[in-house]
Amino acid sequence: MKKNEIWRSYGTDYKDLTKRLLRQAGLAELLPSQDARIAIKPNLVTPSPAEFGGTTHTEVVAGIIEFLQERGFYDxxxxxxxxxxxRTEEAFEYCGYRNLARSYHVTLLDTQKEKGFTVDCGxxxxxxxxxxxxxxFLINVPVLKGHCQTHITCALKNMKGLIPNSEKRRFHTMGLHRPIALLxxxxxxxxxxxxxxxxDLxxxxxxxxxxxxxxxxxxxxxxxxxFVCSLLKYRIEDVPYIRMAEKxxxxxxxxxxxxxITCEGTPYEDLPAQNLLDVSYAVDEFDSCSACYGVLIPALERLKEENLLEKLSVPVAIGQGHRKKTGKLGVGTCTHxxxxxxxGCPPKEDDIYLALKEYILKDS
Ligand code: SF4
Incomplete structure (x- = not known):
């Protein structure tokens, strides 16, 4: 496979579709010797089934494993x-990865439990x-998705799952884009x-x-x-870590x-342009973690749908930049x-929604 190529196939037999795609795209020619240890990095951001649109389908990973094992790779x-x-352990369970690992005799590794080492990155x-x-040999298996802070998330950002939680938090204090590129x-x-x-777009x-x-x-x-930017109708400049990584x-x-290169099936029609309900005007965001911001936005959208958001008299502070500061209204332990x-660290969407609703109703 050449660096400037993207191969794609369409179909619903995800496991076999993946195996055929890997064969057509020439993965076998890139593999090291059979005693090599091969790591597969899916996206299991949260314990939710792949059909909800946030996590990697087990069928795709099963296709990769079968492809490798049929060629003598077992580590x-x-x-x-x-x-x-x-917790990754819950994601392994709910997303079907524990069964997958059992069936194919492969190892599951929870990187939240791993110790870190420091390395110079750019x-x-x-x-x-x-x-x-x-x-x-590392095979990155991201989900093509939207992201409420960075617009898109796919190959580059998926590497964040290989850093400790403390470093994930620090990434947000570093502005998120630059550390993703550096990583x-x-x-x-x-x-x-x-x-x-x-x-989920x-x-x-x-x-x-x-x-x-x-x-x-x-x-x-x-x-x-x-390419994901073009699919989701963003400019590459809308996602700063892409150009940073290129530089x-x-x-x-x-x-x-x-x-x-389209190997199988017919491409679907273009994806719709993303029209996130804009609720960001109600937020005072400063270095927030994705998990925190990602639950605040849907809570605010629920309030907006109930015509309550416009009655909120102060912006909702969120993020590590608000630590040790004071103010009127905040979300997460960083604003204690x-x-x-x-x-909560992060709080639950329902808790945010209910607490903000109570705040608005008392205030108005
Ligand atoms: S409260 Fe939210 S922003 Fe603060 S560390 Fe926890 S998850 Fe991150």
Whole structure:
């Protein structure tokens, strides 16, 4: 497979579709010797079934495992760490990965439990899970999704599951985009299989899946994310970490040189432009974690639908930048110094919705 290629297939037999795609795209020619340890990195951001649009389908990972085992590769690890606020172990269970690992005799590795080591990434020190040192070949298996902070999430951002939780929090204090780009200078997947079966186009945790029944394969994460921008009708500039990663030599965002190869099936019609209900005017966001911001936005949307949001007299503070500060209204333990602070790290969407509703009704 050439760096400027993205291969894709459409169909509903996800496991066999993936196997055929990997054969057609030439994964076998890229694999190391059979005694190599191969890591598969899905996206299990939260314990929700893949059909909700937030997590990688087990069928896609099963297709990859069968492809590898049929070629004599048996030292296979599935490694992932859910976002801050959810436990990977629960995601392994609810997303079907425990059964998957049992059936294929592969190892599940919860990177939330891994110790970190510090490494120079593009001139900046980042902490990465130690397990990555033990792998010979990394297959990144992101879900093509929208994201309420970065607009899109796919190949580049999926590497965040291979850093400890403390580092995930720190990434948000560093502005999120730059550390994602830096991380990809060190964590370089050897192959990328993209689950574009039914990702949620607004929120990374899923909830509003948009069915496309597509699996894609590529090797350049910058090209993949640039292509995702075009699919979701964003400009590449709307997602700053893509160009940052390109400048650091991670890959190319040049879509004019993209060679898109459709192996099987017929592409669906274009994805709709994303029209997130804009509730950001009601938020005072400062270095918030995705898990926190990702539950606040739907809670605010519920209030907006009930015509309550416009009655909110102060913005809702959220994020690590509000630690040790005071104010009127905040969400998450980072705002515990505020007069009204909705507890949790991150809080639950329902708790935020109910507490804000009570606040608005008392206030008005
Ligand atoms: S409370 Fe603070 S640290 Fe916890 S998830 Fe929210 S922003 Fe992150």
């Amino acid at each position: 296979i690890i599935i490694a992932e760490g859910s976002w801050v606020g959810d 001139g900046e020190k980042l902490t990465i899970c130690r397990c990555v040192k033990d792998w010979d 990809n200078t060190f964590l370089k997947p050897d192959f990328i299989v993209i689950d574009h079966i039914c990702g 607004s929120f990374e945790e899923g909830g509003n899946p948009v069915v496309r029944n597509c699996v894609m394969a590529a090797t350049d994460p910058v090209l993949v994310d640039s 650091l030599g991670v890959g190319s965002s040049d879509l004019s040189s993209l060679h898109l 110094g505020f007069l009204t602070s909705i507890p």
